[in-house]
Amino acid sequence: MAKDEIQRTYRLIGTRPDRPDGLDKVTGRARYGADVSAPGMLHGAVLRSPHAHARILRIDASKALALPGVKAVVTRADFPTGLTGEDWNLQENTIAGEVALYDGHAVAAVAATSRLIAQDALRLIAVDYEILPHVTDVDAAMRPDAPAIRPGAADHSVPEGLHPNVVKYIDFGHGDLEAGFAAADLVREQSYTTEATHQGYIEPHACLGQLGADGKGEMWVCTQGHWYIRRMAAAVLGIEAAQLRVTPSEIGGGFGGKTTIFIEPLALALSRKAGGRPVKMVMSRAEVFRATGPTASAAMKVRIGMKKDGTLTAGQAEFRMQGGAFPGAPVSSALYCAFASYAIPAVAHVGYDVLTNRPKCAAYRAPGSPMAAFAVESLIDEMCRELGLDPLEVRLKNAVREGTKSSYGPTYGPIGLVQSLQAAQAHPNLSVPLGPNQGRGVAAGFWFNHGGETSVSLAIGEDGTVTVSVGTPDIGGSRASIALMTAETLGIAYENVRVNVVETGALGVNEPTHGSRATFASGKAAVIAARHAIAEMCRRAAAAWGIDPEAVDWQDGAAVPAGPNAGKFPPMPIAEIAARMGSTGGPISGHHEVTAGGVGASFGVHVVDVEVDPETGRTTVLRYLVVQDAGRAIHPAYVEGQYQGGAAQGIGWALNEEYIHDAEGRLLNPVFLDYRVPVASDLPMIDTVIVEVPNPGHPYGVRGVGETGITPPLPALANAIAAATGARLRSLPMSPPKVLAAIRAQRGG
Amino acid sequence: MTRIHVTATVNGDPVEFLADPRETLLDCLRDHLGLTGSKEGCGTGDCGACSVQMDGVLVCSCLVLGVEAEGRSIDTIEGMATGGDLHPLQRKFIEHAALQCGFCTPGILVAARALLDQNPDPTEQEVRYWLAGNLCRCTGYDKIIRAVMDAAAELRGAA
Amino acid sequence: MRYHRPESFEDAVAIAAGSGGTTRFLAGGTDVLVQLRAGLVTPDDLIDLKHIPGVAEIVRTADGGWRIGIAVTGAQMGRHADLVRDWPGVVEGMQLVGSTQVQGRATPVGNLCNGSPAADSVPGLVAAGARVDILGPGGPRSLAVEEVPTGPGRTTLRPGEIITAITLPPRGAQAGDAYLRFTPRTEMDIAVVGVAVNLRLDGERIAAARIALGAVAPTVLLADAAAAAIIGTPLDDAALTALATAATAAANPISDKRGTADFRKEITGVLVRRAARIAYDRVQARTGIQQGEDK
Amino acid sequence: MWSGLRRVTDGQTVVSVQAETLQQMLEALVAAHPGLAPYIRAGVSVSVNGVIVTDLLSPVDPGDEIYLMQYLKGG
Incomplete structure (x- = not known):
């Protein structure tokens, strides 16, 4: 679709109707993962390793099996062998084999007639462990004396001579680095670290699984991607994917952490072993923190060359990241994002994915990008401060635009970073005067967004109302946005379209709701499916009027003659066509299956004002502004919701959230009491500005908006704290003790 | 493990159930009374997704034992609308897009109603501190606070 | 686990004595239930004290002090205007325990018996000179609140003993108290440091003072040296500095997942100054004496 | 071609091959430099003139700027 075809104003797109699932959610009727029961249902519970690294010598479940009400116990022995690659990783993470790899790693699972009996049974399973040396820090894991977590796991990319814990290596870049740094008036190199954080969705993982001896299975589960659950669970269990039908529940938040499997295969294995009785499993909050998929922690070194006028001449980044006991830390996506906002003649990136004794990391909202932004956007701010330059002006001077070659390779199409920077400069927040101990910080952020495998089908009802079936679970209002586009x-009227998220038996393959793709990809496919239905409806009208289908157009929900010479026929509305479709050839529907291309990246700029208590180091967020390019906001309220939600998670990550381990490698804070996500009284209202630079790759110009919002807060807050106190913090979280120590050190106190 | 017979009133209706002494009121509402609107987000009183009112007092139902509910009157999210008519808070949450995944919404609505019952004209800070025990990870709280204050204004207007 | 609902303290004591296994008393339950769910404790007998007459009442005592029932919640205390007027510090400490929802259940007695050195209600009670009435197999006795905790999770209560009430002394004139705590977030955290200050003034000078520090020792700490540093002074800058130095010296904190020892020592000094200021200003406001210069 | 592949392309980061579609291009690359095989198998995102193209059967024009990147999904 050429750019100029993207209209400026629409009838429905850009309006703010009530979302279709609102009533169920405000009345408590919406059904999430743990809200469903079934006749004959058993309750499952998981026995988890209390050690960070231990060989499993023996598992004795005899006492547990003898407990009245216990119907089945499974261990790794109940799972097929011979898996390789990521399938093996998934099985190993679902349930430990010879070695427990992290505190919380599943070792055995029980199914019983009540939850309490299942919990009691866990205490009757005896496991003999041989405790092994462990490591949880990324740099410690790379040192020669570090315990090797899985020798031989390094893949083809890893050069010789590195510790076996380094399992992936990437390096890329372009331009003459030496010349770039030589041309700079100021070259600075700094190191930054970020700790692992959890997505923090309030709904713990939950599922109801049933698997018969015939290999046929059913699963009800809270997930971002039920086709992934089907494929992964089938592989881990050794059954055929088509025999496992997965139905998505409403999902209580995911942010990337519910795009993979944890307890699902255990429920199915227990069900199979218990004669096919359905098994419900619900994680406790402590299990969610210990044994699901927090993001990686990162140790980063960045070097930047800048001229006196702020022009960037060279950028170099080395990222070392641990993503738990399995390959998968988002090193390459972090490195791709590092300098993605700036046109720098010479860039070089090196990245290491390192194993540690921590849970297998999963995606967390623009995986890798927040860490990269923390390092690069902080260093740019430090250099602006040193050269006395305005941080927004310097970003504007170097900002990438359409036609710029990106730091990760491809040349950019239309993008909105410049417009976002300008909108931030023009915002009233920028002119609010700052008091003592107050400071303002800015930062830019980026995410590629993702298309992904997408299948959508659309059916015209007999009354002319329309049903759309999508495979992308709706977390942030995508049913509303897809209904608006359809x-x-x-x-036709928004109310005449119902969008349903359907199970794996009812639609072609879909990737999860990840990569900010739901509104973009499912929306795009729904529009194309609608056009197929329109073409068929025009054919029906043409046949009724006895004219050529090419001479029929579609306007305002009705077939109309294309022009005066096509014939004088009154419009034939959708309801009329639908009423007669049974006798004019059959039901009318449209469908579209594609791996969606034409993805538009989304840039954002955040501005935050903080006040830091110089006596305690506590940071209070006074004002927060999010400016981000949405391409085209289909339902502006839910675009704002993504901006505000991303900022809030970023603020938590920057100030208080972290995984804290003890000397034995055990997680010390697996509860919301000590894993400190922001509470309502921690935050101000979050101001938002939606920039719209249409993405030509989408019929309505949509760009994914779900992830970019979490990337700028980390550096923006570091820059604001530096402005307020003069102290520069380069490790997260910037908790009060660390801020106070930095203030003391900076004042020589 | 012998279970104890409990009689109570839930959303104005008399109810009876058998509870193991270790089961929380939340477990009983969800597993014995089929009221799954109250959610378990943490089981330790840190997230508020299980908020109910017991004899008018806002509490976490995961921090009350089922057997403690004997003779008490419990109000859950399922009782917030009267028949088909939504409570103004429920309407304003939809209108303001004050929810995304919706998992924390029942607990926040029950907590917000308890607030407005005793403080019909709360300031932004009063709403934020009252709701500090109701974690939300999707919205960043902005639209939730606006929806609560808008509902308060409507209720004052109607009062 | 057997659940009991005795109608008298005597019955409760009898059930505990006859248990033969582990027992737990249940008031608000906001600690007991969390430990139950985490599998840290599964008592054989859980004894719910909330059905004993009078346990949910806040009563003025004959001498003008207060008697607080063991089932009185933080929310109740916060709504009791006279109690708040007399002991704002005691009440604000209790009201910082957990969320609004937790306030609907949590009790100061439960907070005390849980034995955490970071309990938010205990420093205020200690600074106020509160006492607890106890009933047990050996009959009734009374202790000062500071005599109850002996270390994290441990108290001097003998097996089968129950606290039956908390009593606060008469407030008296020209007196005021305050409680402050430090937490990374604005709500929902366990105190990294807690400080309670209770003052009596004679005109502008401090006639009497009690200062209690939370989360900086195995139990809540009564910091006598810190109190002595401000007695006889008008709480001027010199007095505040001496107060901070003495309080920091008294603090004996550990490093844990919520804060380092150094940080806790430094914050103790910061909070004790601020809490003393608030308590002092509250006395002024109560007695209507306006300070000449801006303090 | 990301520079890390230099080790398996005899030091070149720009490689020219004969192909009509992206699939043929990838096969030709592996034929020219067998060391590329594991990288391509591990999954690559192919960007043509700045836009990720997911249908490897689509044609390749002489003027196209083609860039191989590690496969990206997101959270």
Whole structure:
């Protein structure tokens, strides 16, 4: 679709109707993972390793099996062998084999007639462990004396001579680095670290699984991607994917952490072993923190060359990241994002994915990008301060635009970073005067976004109302945005379209709701599916009017003659066509399956004002502004919601959230009491500005908006704290003790 | 493990159930009374997703034993609308897009109603501190606070 | 686990004595239930004290002090205007325990018996000179609140003993108290440091003072040296500095997941100054004496 | 071609091959430099003139700027 075809104003797109699932959610009727029961249902519970690294010598479940009400116990022995690659990783993470790899690693699972009996049974399973040396820090894991977690796991990319814990290596870049740094008036190199954080969704993982001896299975589960659950669970269990039907529940938040499997295969294995009785499993909050998929922690070194006028001449980044006891830390996506906002003639990136005795990391909202932004956007701010330059002006001077070659390779199409920077400069927050101990910080952020495998089907009802079936679970309001795009395309009322998230038996393959793709990819496919239905409806009208289908157009929800010479026929509305479709050839529907291309990146700029108590180091967020390019905001309220939610998670990550381990490698804070996510009284109202630079790769110009919002807060807060106190913190979280120590050190106190 | 017979009133209706002494009121509402609107987000009183009112007092139902509910009157999210008519808070949450995944919404709505019952004209800070025990990870709280204050204004207007 | 609902303290004591296994008393339950769920404790007998007459009442005592029932919650205390007027520090400490929802259940007695050195209600009670009435197999006795905790999770209560009430002394004129705590977030955290200050003034000078520090020792700490540093002074800058130095010296904190020892020592000094200021200003406000210069 | 592949392309980061579609291009690359095989198998995102192209059967024009990147999904 050429750019100029993207209209400026629409009938429905850009309006703020009530979302279709609102009533169920405000009345408590919406059904999430743990809200469903089934006849004959058993309750499952998991026995988890209390050690960070231990060989499993023996598992004795005899006492547990003898407990009245216990119906089945499974261990790794109940799972097929011979898996390789990521399938093996998934099985190993689902349930430990010879070695427990982290505190919380599943070792055995029990199914019983009540939850309490299942919990009691866990205490009756005896496991003999041989405790092994462990490591949890990324740099410690790379040192020669570090325990090797899985020798031989390094893949083809890892050069010789590195510790076996280094399992992936990447390096890329372009331009003449030496010349770049030589041309700079100021070259600075600094190191930054970020700790692992958890997505923090309030709904713990939960599922209800049933698997018969015939290999046929059913699963109800809270997930971002039920086709992934199907494929992964089938592989881990050794059954055929098509025989496992997965139905998505409403999902109580995911942010990337519910795009993979944890307890699902255990529920199915227990069900199979218990004669096919359904098994419900619900994680406790402590299990969610210990044994699901927090993001990686990172140790980063960045070097930047800048001229006196702020022009960037060279950028170099080395990222060392641990993503738990399995390959998968988002090193390459972090490195791709590091300098993605700036046109720098010479860049070089090196990255290491390192194993530690921590849970297998999963994606967390623009995985890798927040860490990269923390390092690069902080260093740029430090250099602006040193050269006395305005941080927004320097970013504007170097900002990438359409036609710029990106730091990770490809040349950019239309993008909105410049417009976002300008909108931030023009915002009233920028002119609010700052008092003592107060400071303002800015930062830019980026995410590629993702298309992904997408299948959508659309059906015209007999009354002319429309049902759309999508495979992307709706977390942030995508049913509303897809209904808006479908109704706009069909020229009918928003209320006449119902969008349903359907199970794996009812639709072609879909990737999860990840990569900010739901509104973009499912929306795009729904529009194309709608156009197929329109073409068929025009054919039906043409046949009724006895004219050529090419001579029929579709306007305001009705077939109309294309022009005066096509014939004088009154418009034939969708309801009329639908009422007669049974006798004019059959039901009318449209569908579209594609691996969606034409993805538009989304840039954002955040501005935050903080006040730091110089006596305690506590940071209070006074004002927070999010400016981000949405391409086209389909439902502006839910675009704002993504901006505000991303900022809030970023603020938590920057100030208080972290995984804290004891000397034995055990997680010390697996509860919301000590894993400190922001509470309502911690935050101000979060101001938002939606920039719209349409993405030509989407019929309505949509760019994914779900992830960019979490990337700028980390550096923006570091820059604001530096402005307020003069102290520069380069490790997260910037908790009060660390801020106070930095203030003391900076004042020589 | 012998279970104890409990009689109570839930959303105005008399109810009876058998509870193991170790089961929380939340477990009983969800597993014995089929009221799954109250959610378990943490089981330790840190997230508020299980908020109910017991004899008018806002509490976490995961920090109350089922057997302690004997003779008490419990109000859950399922009782917030009267028939088909939503409570103004429920309407304003939809109107303001004050929810995304919706998992924390029942607990926040029950807590917000308890607030407005005793403070019909709360300031932004009063709403934020009252709701500090209701964690939300999706919205950043902004639209939730606006929806609560808008509902308060409507209720004052109607009062 | 057997659940009991005795109608008298005597019955409760009898059940505990006859248990033969582990027992737990249940008031608000906001600690007991968390430990139950985490599998840290599964008592054989759980004894719910909330059905004993009078346990949910806040009563003025004959001498003008207060008697607080063991089932009185933080929310109740916060709504009791006269109690708040007399002991704002005691009440604000209790009201910082957990969320609004927790306030609907949590009790100062439960907070005390849980034995955490970071308990938010205990420093205020200690600074106020509160006492607890106890009933047990050996009959009734009374202790000062500071005599109850002996270390993290441990108290001097003998097996089968129950606290039956908390009593606060008469407030008296020209007196005021305050409680402050430090937490990384604005709500929902366990205190990294807690400080309670209770003052009596004679005109502008401090006639009597009690200062209690939370989360900086195995139990809540009564910091006598810190109190002595401000007695006889108008709480001027010199007095505040001496107060901070003495309080920091008294603090004996550990490093844990919530804060380092150094940080806790430094914050103790910061909070004790601020809490003393608030308590002092509250006395002024109560007695209507306006300070000449801006303090 | 990301520079890390230099080790398996005899030091070149720009490689020219004969192909009509992206799939043929990838096969030709592996034929020219067998060391590329594991990288391509591990999954690559192919960007043509700045836009990720997911249909490897689509044609390749002489003027196209083609860039191989590690496969990206997101959270």
